[in-house]
Amino acid sequence: MSNVLNQVAPSFIGISYLSQALEMKGLMETYGTKFDLPDNFEENEDTFLELLPQLIDNFPLYFTKCAADAEVESAFFSLISMIQLLSQVDQIEETSKKLSNAIVADTTSERLPLKSRLLSQQFNCYQPSLRSTYVLLVNVLKLVVETGQLRLVTLDINQISEWMTKWKCDVQEQRDVYRLLHEAFSAIQQGEKAIQALVRLLKLFSENEGVEAKSDAHICVISHIAHPKIFVMDHLLDLHPIRALDGQLSHELLQIFVDGDLNDYIEFYNNNVDFVEKLAVTHEENLRKMRLLTLASMAQDCNEIEFSQLGEKLNLAEEDLEPFVIEAIGSGLIKGKINEPEGKISISSTINRTFKDPQWLFIKNKLEMWQKNLVIIQESMRKGHFAVPIGGG
Secondary structure, three states: OOOOEOOOOOOOOOOOHHHHHHHHHHHHHHOOOOOOOOOOOOOOOOOHHHHHHHHHHHOOHHHHHOOOHHHHHHHHHHHHHHHOOOOOHHHHHHHHHHHHHHHHHOOOOOOHHHHHHHHHHHHHHEOOOOOOHHHHHHHHHHHHHHHOOOOOOOOOHHHHHHHHHHOOOOHHHHHHHHHHHHHHHHHOOOHHHHHHHHHHHHOOOOOOOHHHHHHHHHHHHHHHHHOOOOOOOHHHHHOHHHHOOOOOHHHHHHHHHHHOOHHHHHHHHHHOHHHHHOOOOOHHHHHHHHHHHHHHHHHHHOOEEEHHHHHHHHOOOHHHHHHHHHHHHHOOOEEEEEEOOOOEEEEEEEOOOOOOHHHHHHHHHHHHHHHHHHHHHHHHHHOOOOOOOHHHO
């Protein structure tokens, strides 16, 4: 089945599959397992696969009964090797899902890192084009969430999105994966990727369905606000679950971080202290980001900002201004330099906190100006007003 399997790890080298199955059966029987087999069952190479479903059902016993991880892994890969002997691809897929689900369904907390590793290895064994790989991926993500560890599998959001297109996942299946991806990335401390997964999740809700994801939307808002390197958030306002928050404090807070200033935030905080104090981001962190965002807004309207004006607007002492500006430049929020003798900042560029009609008009005017300049240059070159050196030198 080369079109199904990428690789299979060796197990019980030199022992037939029948011997492997019978050895596993014998071990499980010592654990008290009763096998339900037909009276005419014969121990031969043609019928041992009749044992396979029951071996899979009882495989979780290995996690509690076997002391050595190597013994559990060997049995696991024996099962995968047996699965590949099934005659039909759909049989292989269904039985692979059965093995994966058996591990996840085991409610004991024994050997969670080992379970996570085995599921990751199983996922890597199969071609990602197979529809059943969806279930394998979901189970891998569940164990990542539970263990806070990611091993052997690379979680690439764009790649997984392409796979789900190939798997022809319905909307609910896609939502389940993106929600698990958010939880998995959060568990392994990859906050930016967790946010990306959450945004993709929210995009899957229509206007009529937005209210169903209000809790996810709230998490998305606070995650953006809390992330120290995310400053532009206006794209969230177009998401239907975010719109469903309209009238709630989290939506009001988001609006301030989209286009408000420091004074707006301070007023909000004073009116809603209990709400802010319960968030997964501190008031001090909010103040820091709002000061940076307020500076970005100031920089959009002028090329120079006096230190005295900046200190007043941001409520910062004079000795704190220069370190703050250095932080703003280092974060990429603005480009410029400090003119210390004259006590001001020279601004060359800044981020756009929102991108609406004025920003599109600015780009349109810029492009039209460049186009006119190119026409002038071409015409001048045609008339010989410019000497173009041969060979560029």
